[in-house]
Amino acid sequence: MGSLANIYNLGVKELFSLRRDVVLLALVVWAFSLSIYTAATGMSHDLRNASIAIVDEDRSQLSRRIGEAFLPPFFQEPQMITFAEIDPGMDFGVYTFVIVIPPDFEADVLAGRDPALQVNIDATAMMQAGIGDGYIQSIIGQEVRTFLHGTAPPETAVELEARYAFNPNIESSWFTSVMQVINNVTMLSIVLTGAALIREREHGTIEHLLVMPLTPFEIMMAKVWANGLVILVAVALCLLLVVETLLQVPVAGSRSLFFMGLIFYLFFATALGIFLATVARSMPQFGLLFMLVALPMNLLSGGQTPIESQPEWLQTLMEGVPSKHFVGFAQAILFRDAGLDVVWPQFALVAAIGGLFFAFAAFRFRKSIAEMQG
Known part of the structure; x- marks a missing residue:
């Protein structure tokens, strides 16, 4: 004691x-x-207000739909720039992402020729770069599918349904x-x-x-x-x-x-x-x-x-x-x-x-x- x-x-x-x-x-x-x-x-580890620019060399309905799909709070309003403005804009950190839509992109999509889009990413913004790349791919893929097939995308062999446990809003x-x-x-x-x-x-x-x-x-x-x-x-x-x-x-x-x-x-x-x-x-x-x-x-x-x-x-x-x-x-x-x-x-x-x-x-x-x- x-x-x-x-x-x-x-x-x-x-x-x-x-x-x-x-x-x-x-x-x-x-x-x-x-x-x-x-x-x-x-x-924040989330994607918030990422700066994005688009070089639209196609000027088609599909390219406009892609540009309009990037919305707050994930992205800032996309800036339409020319190809020559890509390097200066990324060198000075004005844009984290720059999407280049090539000429005849919509025509190639409709013809089934699998055209490629170029996405330039400033990887010095490492956290946004990794997350934003996935968001951009998902958004563009969704817009292309909707453009081709309307509101109902084609059926796939497997339907994935993600459920986030313990933190549903991530x-x-x-x-x-x-x-x-x-x-x-x-x-x-x-x-x-x-x-x-x-x-x-x-x-x-x-x-x-x-x-x-x-x-x-x-x-x-x-x-x-x-x-x-x-x-x-x-x-x-x-x-x-x-x-x-x-x-x-x-x-x-x-x-x-x-x-x-x-x-x-x-x-x-x-x-x-x-x-x-x-x-x-x-x-x-x-x-x-x-x-x-x-x-x-x-x-x-x-x-x-x-x-x-x-x-x-x-x-x-x-x-x-x-x-x-x-x-x-x-x-x-x-x-x-x-x-x-x-x-x-x-x-x-x-x-x-x-x-x-x-x-x-x-x-x-x-x-x-x-x-x-x-």
């Missing part, structure tokens, strides 16, 4: 210390408010906002605990703790629960106020189940912050270590790109990193309404790997304390 009381009192001290640290408080508020909003709305903000919350959990958990330890070392308060009847485990656990509690509260408010209310992103699954898994993960993330703080001697060193460890961990955990797109050896390596499993069960719960029967293996892996690393970080912390006492 005395040990629990020490951990509780030290944790309260951590919360008061954090309250006085204006910079860290501002970082927490920004990371779970404006950062989420700007990530969801500032960089809104990138639904995915981006939640993934930004998940990524910021890792970032803030490491930064808060690591900064707390370095701050005490720089201010000399760690020496005051060492002369008290406290164990290194109690000091470490106090930092873990106090800073973990800050992250839990920040994530809860962020999901409620920013993600669901401001961005109108529906959370499909159980929030309680998500927070249960988050608690398991926080033991690993906060322990990682303490471990890095025992290696670093100052905040600049800690920042460098953070970039070397936490940023690649976030990028490779499946939140930015699918795990399956990575090399096999890297996929195997990431199986031992709790952040990969955290991203997996967070997506399953929040996006797909997965229950405990689905995510319990990932919970178990996060708890097991996180517990092992927590023990290692505690050993390293005790060693650093012994060096300071020596």
Whole structure:
């Protein structure tokens, strides 16, 4: 009971210390408010208002129909230009797409000669280029079929009917906002605990703790629960106020189940912050270590790109990193309404790997304390 009381009192001290640290408080508020909003709305993965131009050398009914088919919000109103204006317009970034309709295009289509259209794409606008190419092909194909066969296109051997699960409108903000919350959990958990330890070392308060009847485990656990509690509260408010209310992103699954898994993960993330703080001697060193460890961990955990797109050896390596499993069960719960029967293996892996690393970080912390006492 005395040990629990020490951990509780030290944790309260951590919360008061954090309250006085204006910079860290501002970082927490920004990371779970404006950062989420700007990530969801500032960089869209959807095709929006793409600039397009058309070189119409056919001047036919079909070419006019193709030009009129590109409508907002996906495309801006097409600009009719000459062939000589293509290179200057694309060189200066005026147009992302330029469609060239050759002479006698309509006549060749009616004659069944399979004419070709040229689509010039500015691939420096990489995101719009990849998505827009598919849109343009679909729009032109639909217009040609409608022109040839009227409102009823010819029957095909197979009819494809696409159904988008979990995100029927394919809104990138639904995915981006939640993934930004998940990524910021890792970032803030490491930064808060690591900064707390370095701050005490720089201010000399760690020496005051060492002369008290406290164990290194109690000091470490106090930092873990106090800073973990800050992250839990920040994530809860962020999901409620920013993600669901401001961005109108529906959370499909159980929030309680998500927070249960988050608690398991926080033991690993906060322990990682303490471990890095025992290696670093100052905040600049800690920042460098953070970039070397936490940023690649976030990028490779499946939140930015699918795990399956990575090399096999890297996929195997990431199986031992709790952040990969955290991203997996967070997506399953929040996006797909997965229950405990689905995510319990990932919970178990996060708890097991996180517990092992927590023990290692505690050993390293005790060693650093012994060096300071020596």
